[in-house]
Amino acid sequence: MLLWALIGKQGSAGLTLPGSGISTTTAMLWELVLTTGLVSVILGTASGAQQIGPLAALGVGGYIALAGLWGSPVSGASMNPARSLGPALVLGNWTSWWAYLVGPVAGGAVAVGFAFVLRGRGGGRSGVSAAQGTLGGDWHPGPQPRS
Numbered sequence: 001m002l003l004w005a006l007i008g009k010q011g012s013a014g015l016t017l018p019g020s021g022i023s024t025t026t027a028m029l030w031e032l033v034l035t036t037g038l039v040s041v042i043l044g045t046a047s048g049a050q051q052i053g054p055l056a057a058l059g060v061g062g063y064i065a066l067a068g069l070w071g072s073p074v075s076g077a078s079m080n081p082a083r084s085l086g087p088a089l090v091l092g093n094w095t096s097w098w099a100y101l102v103g104p105v106a107g108g109a110v111a112v113g114f115a116f117v118l119r120g121r122g123g124g125r126s127g128v129s130a131a132q133g134t135l136g137g138d139w140h141p142g143p144q145p146r147s
Contacts, residue, residue, distance in 0.1 A: 001090055013091055016076035016084040016100055024096040027075035031103025032110065034067045035079045039111030079104055 003013060018027035041063045045056040052059070064079075071077030078084040084100035 004090070013087045014083075015087040015091055015093055016078045018075055018096055018099070019073045022074055024099045027096060028099035028103040030071055030075040031078060031099060032107040034071045034075070034077055035104040035107025036110045036114070037067060038063055038079050039108045040114060043111060043115045075099070075103075079107075081105065 018024055038060070041059055042056075045052050045059045067079065068077045071079075076084070078100050081101045081104050085097060088094055088097050088100075
């Protein structure tokens with residue numbers, strides 16, 4: 001909508017659609033595969049014991065770039081329902097919308113399932129503290145008392 005306000009109604013406003021000759025089901029399956037990979041990379045580089053800090057951005061960004069190269073001709077390589085449904089809402093064009101909702105949501109669930117199988121439940125004491133923002137909250141400078 002901001003683009004339309006600035007330059008007028010031109011083009012497709014970023015609408016994500018299956019490639020030429022590609023069925024909506026194929027696009028949905030491709031989005032599922034691409035999103036599974038993306039969430040797996042995120043979980044593998046930016047969470048828990050696998051956390052690699054600032055280098056995680058290189059892994060995630062590299063995956064997004066490669067997935068864009070692989071997936072753009074097939075599905076548009078959205079991997080994000082908001083990225084696809086926002087332009088559909090603005091344009092009022094709901095062609096193949098369900099593929100861009102079902103594929104990424106299912107892909108994310110598959111990736112979390114893979115992570116659970118490969119790494120276990122997670123959520124130990126330090127993981128829970130990190131998620132709650134309290135990790136290191138009990139730390140005080142100076143020598144620590146022995147327990």
